[in-house]
Amino acid sequence: MKRALGLVALAGLALTACVQNNADEDAETIAVTSTADGCQVATNTAQSGTLAFEVKNDGNQVTEFYMLGDDKLRIIGEVENIAPGTSRTLTFVAQPGSYFTVCKPGMVGDGIGEAGFTVTGEAVEVAVDDEEAFAAAVTNYTAYTKTQVAELVTNVTEFTNAYKAGDDELAKKLFPITRINYERIEPTAEQFGDLDPKIDYRKPGADAEGLEWTGFHRIEADLWLDEAKKNYPGDPITTALTPEQRTTLADQLVADVKTLYEQVHSDSFKLGIEDITNGAIGLLDEVAAPDGKLPGEEDEFSHTDLYDFYANVEGAEVAYLNVRDIAAGKDGGDELVTTLNKEFGAMKSLLGKYGDYDSGFVSYDTVGQEERNALGAQLNALSEPLSKLTSQVLGVS
Secondary structure, X not given: OOOEEEEEOOOOOOOOEEEEOOOXXXXXXXXXXXXXXXXXXXXXXXXXXXXXXXXXXXXOOOEEEEEEOOOOOOEEEEEEEEOOOOEEEEEEEEOOEEEEEEEOHHHOOOOEEEEEEEEEOOOOOEEEEHHHHHHHHHHHHHHHHHHHHHHHHHHHHHHHHHHHOOOHHHHHHHHHHHHHHHHHOHHXXXXXXXXXXXXXXXXXXXXXXXXXXXXXXXXXXXXXXXHHHHHOOOOHHHOOOOHHHHHHHHHHHHHHHHHHHHHHOXXXXXXXXXXXXXXXXXXXXXXXXXXXXXXOOOOOOOOOHHHHHHHHHHHHHXXXXXXXXXXXXXXXXXXXXXXXXXXXXXXXXXXXOOEEOOOEEOOHHHOOHHHHHHHHHHHHHHHHHHOOHHHHHHOOO
C-alpha cells in the first residue's frame, strides 16, 4: 500500500528530474550549449519553481547534462544520450539552494564546464507519495552510480598508463585518488559476480579462494615493494614485476573496469530503493570490517586507507541524502534525520583532521591506536542510526 508523504518542501529530493521532450509551458526555460570543451548555461541563477534546461549539443560526441547537489556528488537531475546536433530538455521543480551544472561529452570522465547554480525564492510545496519518491530516488542514485563508474574508467586509464610507463612516483600519487570512485559505490560494484574480486581483492582474499591475484592491490604491492617484503617475506609478490608483467596486470584492470562500466550502463542494470538504503550501511561496514579501512588492512602496502575511508563515508551520505526526505516524511523520521545529519557531519569533520583529497591524507600507519579508536567510536555513532534507514524509508517496524 502506498503511504502518502503529503505536501513537503523537498530538500534532498528537491530537484526531482522529470525528463521531457518539451518543457512545461509554465517553466522558466534556460538554454544550455554543450560543446567538445565547454558547457555554457545561459544563467547561473533562477527562482524556485519549474525549470526547463534546453540542452543543445554543438559538439561531435554524444553528451549528457547534469544538475548536481552542493556536494558535487549527488545527481539531482540529468539528461543523457544527446546526440550531436540535437537537443533534449531537462524539466524539474527547483527548490532554493546551491547546485552545480556540468556537461559530459562522450559520457565518460569527470565532465567539463562545472559551474555553480543558485536557486532563490521560497520553498515549493510538492505533493509526493512513496511510489513517486522511490522512483525519483532510484533514478537519481542510478545516475550517480553510472557517473562514478564513468569517472573510474578515465582515472584508471591514467593511473595504469603511469604504472606501465614506469613512472612510479606519479602512479603512487594517483593510486588513492583513482580508487575514490570505486569506494563510493563499492556495494553496488560487488553485485557483479567476479568483477570485484578481480578489481579490488586483497591478497588474503584471493589466496583463500584460490584466485589469481589481480587489480588495484596487486599493483599496490608492486609499487610499494618494501612494504610487501615486510608483510609477506619470501613471497613471490616481493619480486618486482617486469615491464611486460606490469602491462598485463594494468591492461587487465582497465578491461575489468570497462566491463563494470558496460554492466552498469546496460538496460538490465536495475537498482531498488533497498539497494540505496542497504548500500549506505554496507559502505560503513566496508570501513569497519576486520580487513577494512579502520584496522588499516585495506591498503596494507601504501597506507592510503583514509582516502578509502572518506570515500566510503561520502558514498554512504549520498545514498542517505537520496532518501532523506522519504525518511523524514514518515512517523519518527525527523528525529532519525536530525541524528544522521549530525553524525555524518561529525564523521567527516573528524576525518578532515587527517587531510583531504586535494592536499592528501596522512599515511594511516602514523595514526595511533587511540586515534583509531576515536574514529571507530564515531563510525559506530553513525552506523547505529544508519542501520535504521531501510525500515524507516519502507515504513516497517
